[in-house]
Amino acid sequence: MEEIYFDYQKKFSPVKASAETIEFLISYSRALYTVKHENLKFDFLLN
Amino acid sequence: MSVQIEDSELVRDYISGDEKALEILINRHNQRITSFIYSKVLDRDITEDIFQDTFIKVIKTLKKGRYSEEGKFLPWVMRISHNLIIDHFRKNKRMPMFEGSDDFNIFSVIGDDKLNAEKQLIKDQVNSDLRILVEELPDDQKEVLLMRIYKDMSFKEISENTGVSINTALGRMRYALINLRKIIEKNNIVLTS
Numbered sequence: 001m002e003e004i005y006f007d008y009q010k011k012f013s014p015v016k017a018s019a020e021t022i023e024f025l026i027s028y029s030r031a032l033y034t035v036k037h038e039n040l041k042f043d044f045l046l047n
Numbered sequence: 048m049s050v051q052i053e054d055s056e057l058v059r060d061y062i063s064g065d066e067k068a069l070e071i072l073i074n075r076h077n078q079r080i081t082s083f084i085y086s087k088v089l090d091r092d093i094t095e096d097i098f099q100d101t102f103i104k105v106i107k108t109l110k111k112g113r114y115s116e117e118g119k120f121l122p123w124v125m126r127i128s129h130n131l132i133i134d135h136f137r138k139n140k141r142m143p144m145f146e147g148s149d150d151f152n153i154f155s156v157i158g159d160d161k162l163n164a165e166k167q168l169i170k171d172q173v174n175s176d177l178r179i180l181v182e183e184l185p186d187d188q189k190e191v192l193l194m195r196i197y198k199d200m201s202f203k204e205i206s207e208n209t210g211v212s213i214n215t216a217l218g219r220m221r222y223a224l225i226n227l228r229k230i231i232e233k234n235n236i237v238l239t240s
Contacts, residue, residue: 015091017081017098022073025102029069032110 054120062109073102076121080128087132097135101128115233126234133169180230188223191216 052071060068080101085094104127108114114123181189190209194200202220206213 014078014082015085015094016078017095021095021099022070022077025073025099025106026066026070028103029106029110030066032106 058109058114058120062112062114069106072120076124079121080124083125084128084132088135093135097128097131100131104131113233133172136169180227183230184223184226188219188226191219192223192227195220 054072054075057068057072061072077098081094081098084097084101085091088094088097101124105124181192184192191205194205194208195202200208202213202216205216209216211219
């Protein structure tokens with residue numbers, strides 16, 4: 001019973017992505033440029 | 048009293064170049080998305096990876112102007128993370144585990160024919176997703192696809208039942224598959240079984 005409760009708690013306890021991951025995503029977004037040429041789109045990472 | 052900006056507005060701002068809008072969106076939905084991923088994979092590192100991959104996909108899609116689900120940002124992101132979770136389990140299934148260093152364990156590479164609970168869940172989810180997508184098809188294509196895939200009818204039988212030639216039935220099936228693929232690509236859906 002304890003084990004079931006522990007698993008349940010583990011599965012449903014709120015968790016958050018780390019500050020580093022969020023920092024990375026924001027930097028990634030700032031560095032990503034999409035260039036359009038006619039019907040084509042290119043991604044560039046500028047850092 | 049501060050008024051919370053709607054997701055759709057933040058998405059619009061982000062597409063227009065406001066990077067701060069992305070930060071707000073990520074922080075606003077961080078706990079919900081991360082907890083959802085963690086409840087499936089039960090590993091903090093894998094959760095971080097899937098969360099990161101989810102938002103990389105979100106960023107790319109938004110920057111390319113391919114996002115079309117205005118007002119439904121969170122369900123859309125949850126859908127992407129759900130697909131990435133399935134990808135994660137699929138990748139692990141493809142990589143056989145070898146236990147011990149000397150002995151080859153045959154059971155690690157021979158699959159079990161029966162679906163375990165997790166695979167069954169994924170299969171059921173794929174089937175229900177597919178049924179929703181099929182509903183998007185034009186009626187003539189949907190009819191042929193349902194007869195072929197779900198009723199297992201031959202193209203000759205389909206042709207007799209629908210009153211069109213075999214070639215027309217084949218053509219409708221072809222267009223149904225092309226259109227399904229387009230819907231899947233447009234919505235960033237990954238179907239796996």
